Amino acid sequence: MLETSARLLRLLSLLQAHREWSGADLADRLGVTPRTVRRDVDRLRELGYPVNASPGTGGGYQLGVGAQLPPLLLDDEEAVAVAVGLRAAAGQGVEGIGETSVRALAKLEQVLPYRLRRQVGALNAFTVPMMRSPRSPVDASVLVELAHACRDSERLRFEYRDHAGATTRRTVEPHRLVCTEHRWYLVAWDVDRADWRTFRADRITPRPPHGPRFSPRPAPAEDLAAYVSAGVSTRTYAAQATVRLKLPMAEAAQVVGPSDGVLEPIDDRSCLLRTGAASLEVLVIHVLLMGVDFEVIEPAELTEYVRQARDRFSRALGDGPSIDAEADRAVATGDGSGT
Template sequence: MSDTTARALELLNLLQTHRHWPGPELAERLRVTERTVRRDVERLRELGYRIESSPGSAGGYRLEAGAAVPPLLLTDEEAIAMAIGLRIAASGRLVSGAETTLTALAKLERVLPSPLRRRVNALADAVLPAGIQAGAAVSSEVIGELALACRDHERVRFAYTAASGAATRRRVDPHALVPADRHWYLLAWDLDRADWRTFRVDRLERVEHTRVLFEPRPISPEEIEARVLAARGYLRTPAAAEIVIDLPLDRVREAFGPWAQGAVAEGEQRTRWRAGGHDWRDVMYACSWVPEGVTYRVEFGAGGPDEMREALERMLAAVS
């Protein structure tokens, strides 16, 4: 294989693995001049790959969808079979490797011509994996764009509708996509709020790529999991209660970490924290998180938690 051919293949691989490449960075990666990069791009275009170029300081190259599946990769039927398989794998809410599935799906669908993409959508809607309960509908285009932004560390903007119905425009550094409880969640650093935020992907739309790259902030897999679980727990649930804790808000946030989501100050020395779950046992478990020695009260809705009181009385009697 000639150096020119090897370099063209390396260039193609780079274009497929990132949404957008600045010209100088491509030249540095390939150890050639920017003029050589332009020539190699022209060679790939002659082979049928549609590569968009943009001038200026923020310019560069990106791989576009073509009129046909790019040559030497997959036949139409192979591309359709692979895309459907990836769709089903993603809808299965994989415990690990979910982002890999999504980025592979996004990469494939980005180069599929429109007729093949329509066939994939139609077949994927008709073929569902056994035993999987569907969550809220999620746009494959939105989740694919977010997966690429997480992988490439690219800042994005999007419209978001909260559970309350409030609509906002968010500007974030996306970090991870996480499947949980039949839904997809995006964990991102919210630039306007200067803090981590978790977004339900089905409530998110109109993703805009800024082409601004960011340095990822350190966060452990355990904290990612805790923040997503906390976001799930903050949903309106049948056994909702509010725990009024005799601690300032900053101390509650320090003690509860991401589980302090939704906590609000009630005066300088007291915090109101919403807790709940599928039944009163989840509320009782939430109470156990209050730091030792700190007094608090629990406020339920009308009628009060009779089952919880009865269970606690029996526990006290058993311990005594």
């Protein structure tokens, strides 16, 4: 039985490595008869591998395209190449494939022999990518460990460093990893605080042993990306605001990142931005730097800070007092004509 299984794996590897094989060539490579090759091909088909056969002297066997992806066999060089590529995609926060890369990397590294893990580690340690890096790089091995805990529904223990540098010990039930262009976040149920929390992965230092297993809870939101975006851009700040951006939502999304705020459509010419900052003064600068015309919806106090910023800019440009300031002075001195 073991010999047959090993031969099937060898046959599968040959079919994946070459476009087409004749029955005689496969029999010669495997050291069996053509009849045994036909039986082994039938077994592969039963396992879900779409092996096509062409009759005649010019025919042969070919691995076709199936409805589902069957397991693949990789040689050492191929495994190293795939692992390095997945690490690069995960570490650089490539849009749309970062989380998928981590899941695939977790599966691959689980079965990589130690000698190949060393090769992958060396290639990553001594390679400098000439591309924009994330603001807060996180070790791919940490992402893999977090992904394993999410997949296995296993309690996770780690030290967490907050923005001020203070460290706390956490025990959580991990749910999902969420990635943006610049950062990775772990959404998890904090056991000690009995509530959902979002953790920046670059501030996590795992402290195994992990466990035990747990029954997953319903997610805190249907759209986890929007949930994390609202948490890191709005809920975490003391000052919060809603402004109307005079730009279609699709265009605004090119300017406003997930860590800058949450966008909601209004019509084909404008959208809402919900965002936050340490103070209303900082919030004004935050919105101004987006370079988009806007209108304050709430809070009302933000309008006064916008007015103050306008007056400062006007004075900095040497334009003298603002129009409102001139009007206020006229009313105060009795020079206003009124209407």
